[in-house]
Amino acid sequence: MASKLVTIFGGSGFIGRHLVRRLADAGWRVRVAVRNPNAALFLKPMGSVGQIQLVQANVRDERSTARAIEGSYAVVNLVGILAESGQQKFGAVHAMGAERIARLSAAAGVARLVHISAIGAAPHSDSAYGSSKARGEAAVMTHFPKATILRPSIIFGPEDRFFNRFAAMARLSPVLPLVGGGHTKFQPVYVGDVADAIVESIRQDKAAGKIYELGGPHVCTFKEILHYVLKVTERRRLLVPLPFGLAGFMAGLTGWLPGAPLTGDQVKMLRHDNVADPKLDGFKALGLTPDSMEANVPTYLWRFREHGQFTAPAPQ
DSSP, X not given: OTTOEEEEETTXXXXXHHHHHHHHHTTOEEEEEESOGGGGGGGGGGSSTTTEEEEEOOTTOHHHHHHHHTTOSEXXXXXXXXSOBTTBOHIIIXXXXXXHHHHHHHHTTOSEEXXXXXXXXXXXXXXXXXXXXXXXXXXXXXXXXXXEEEEEOSEESTTXXXXXXXXXXXXXXXXXXEEGGGOOEEOOEEHHHHHHHHHHHHHOGGGTTOEEEEOOSOOEEHHHHXXXXXXXXXXXXXXXXXXXXXXXXXXXXXXXXXXXSXXXXXXXXXXXXXXXXXXXXXXXXXXXXXXXXXXXXXXXXXXXXXXXXXXXXXXX
């Protein structure tokens, strides 16, 4: 493995930093393709000298994408956005970018391609995110039929934008919104387990050409997740049901703002459960057992408690 090169597009992001460390520990050479290599320098110490290479690439650009792929044994596409901004549009990133990576990987003779999609990817999804992810999957399988597609549920971990976001809201607001009544179901999956699934997808020949849906050990509603966030952060907040229509209207007014809790497109996604299809392969088929929220979330949400990792001072 030490002589084989894995190129990771979007390797400095949430999943990428965990994947880079695992591949480096296993002895692979890692090329991290990102738009801004200087912002990814923190990845270099995760490997030995020269083991991790940073290169500039943009999946919207043909030449830089081709250069990043050149000489690779395996390619992993982690590039994704949760909200559109500037030139970063769902279609350009999730569909056209995925098509470009798959097509150029096939032309370069890459042996393995792992593409990260999402549960809920569907051609006729009313969400622009979900439909663009589906177009990306279709393009990948057209150009690289032996690619492995991984569809995780909502991903949690120290840098996540889900548990951290609502914990931050609870620190500032006396109420938290239960969009759609909080009945939407999720199967939260630990980011380290997703990274392990990617590594196994590269290693295992049987993973070629397959789709895996990745969910954690427990299915829970949006309301149950918010209750858990409040429990871990030791805060008492009022959970107020917010109808989908009103949530969509409010998101339309504020969703374009940086750091907005939800966009209109995300409200559309919340209308549908985000749970792994039991008819599709998952962690078990890759020989993995996913970890729980309880084993990981408290290790990073403690910072949202009133006294951090310390207990409250005794009353005087």
